[in-house]
Amino acid sequence: MPRVKKAVKSRARRKKVLKAAKGYRGGRGTLLRSAMETVDRALKFAYRDRKLKKRDFRSLWIMRINAGVRVHDLSYSKFIFGLKKANITLDRKALANLAGTNPEAFAELARIAKEAVKEAV
Secondary structure (H helix, E strand, C coil): CCCCCCHHHHHHHHHHHHHHCCCCCHHHHCCHHHHHHHHHHHHHHHHHHHHHHHHHHHHHHHHHHHHHHHCCCCCHHHHHHHHHHCCCCCCHHHHHHHHHHCHHHHHHHHHHHHHHHHHHC
């Protein structure tokens, strides 16, 4: 049975971890055990924060829409309710973009939503 040497595989594994830990301060960037712990922790945060990023952006869009709608004497919830009643299906990202870049079009949407709310009540 031939002799198995693991140097190539183990060196590659260590190099991969140390490359991922490049730029970390102190031993975390140079010592293997510290680097492995730090890289594992960083990967956990990266996974978690990819989910949080979506949540954060949605709340940002809602804030921008709310700010744009308050100018037209509407609340955010009534605006969304009015858009649903008027069968306007724009997502919050597009609405927030409109509120910031095209106030005239957003004002028209606010007017339509306001009318739809009056008809519904």
